Amino acid sequence: MPVLNLSNIGYRWPGPSPFALAVPELLVAEGETVLLLGESGSGKSTLLSLICGTILPDRGHVHIAGVDVTGLSGGARDKFRAEQIGVIFQQFNLLPFGSVTDNILLPLRFAPKRRSRIADPLAEATTLCISLGLPKDIIHAKASTLSVGQQQRVAVARALIGHPPLIVADEPTSALDATSQAAFLDLLFAQADAHQTALLMVSHDPRLGERFDRVIRMDDIAQIERAAV
Numbered sequence: 183m184p185v186l187n188l189s190n191i192g193y194r195w196p197g198p199s200p201f202a203l204a205v206p207e208l209l210v211a212e213g214e215t216v217l218l219l220g221e222s223g224s225g226k227s228t229l230l231s232l233i234c235g236t237i238l239p240d241r242g243h244v245h246i247a248g249v250d251v252t253g254l255s256g257g258a259r260d261k262f263r264a265e266q267i268g269v270i271f272q273q274f275n276l277l278p279f280g281s282v283t284d285n286i287l288l289p290l291r292f293a294p295k296r297r298s299r300i301a302d303p304l305a306e307a308t309t310l311c312i313s314l315g316l317p318k319d320i321i322h323a324k325a326s327t328l329s330v331g332q333q334q335r336v337a338v339a340r341a342l343i344g345h346p347p348l349i350v351a352d353e354p355t356s357a358l359d360a361t362s363q364a365a366f367l368d369l370l371f372a373q374a375d376a377h378q379t380a381l382l383m384v385s386h387d388p389r390l391g392e393r394f395d396r397v398i399r400m401d402d403i404a405q406i407e408r409a410a411v
């Protein structure tokens with residue numbers, strides 16, 4: 183069973199936005215790493231929001247791990263997302279006044295099954311920090327005191343904790359130089375590999391492609407429409 187299965191999706195942003203997106207099919211297999219390339223404004227973030235269930239398609243279905251998230255109520259969808267998907271946002275979205283552990287453990291609060299997959303969340307958060315190259319004593323630091331590179335690692339630890347079957351990442355390397363980008367991807371792939379986690383990463387940088395099982399382009403999987411205003 184694919185971990186992600188989009189079929190016949192259609193979505194138009196409400197209000198004055200002229201942008202509409204159609205995705206006939208997108209499948210990601212268990213443990214598969216996929217790079218989704220597309221230029222700015224091609225609808226990559228919109229597609230990720232549809233996958234995460236933060237917006238609902240006007241038509242079509244999004245199945246995550248076999249469950250049709252489009253059929254769930256708002257609250258159930260939020261809980262399901264927390265259980266099944268680790269999300270790494272472009273801006274990391276850490277709670278600035280929370281500690282590193284507060285941030286890493288956050289998804290577990292809303293996801294009892296994900297929580298139950300690990301015996302000791304605090305120990306797991308510490309282990310993740312260390313394996314991601316963060317100093318051990320950083321776990322008590324406030325997120326706002328971290329460097330960008332450290333924030334990025336915390337965002338990865340937060341996505342990985344409790345081994346969700348799918349990690350979705352929106353341009354997580356865009357703020358990094360080439361060396362840091364490569365190191366960041368090494369860490370992300372090693373962690374995903376260890377737990378058969380599927381990874382769907384969005385970027386506009388085709389050079390990242392060689393590291394992934396599969397590279398797809400927005401142009402190949404989606405039709406977009408920008409009506410005249």
Ligand SMILES: Nc1ncnc2c1ncn2[C@@H]1O[C@H](COP(=O)(O)OP(=O)(O)OP(=O)(O)O)[C@@H](O)[C@H]1O
Binds near residue numbers: 195200224386
């Ligand atoms: N919150 C929103 N409300 C209304 N329209 C939106 C919203 N977010 C995006 N759009 C519309 O969707 C289009 C595609 O935006 P989207 O962010 O999905 O593209 P992208 O490929 O992720 O771009 P980028 O690489 O610059 O992040 C935008 O040009 C805009 O018209």
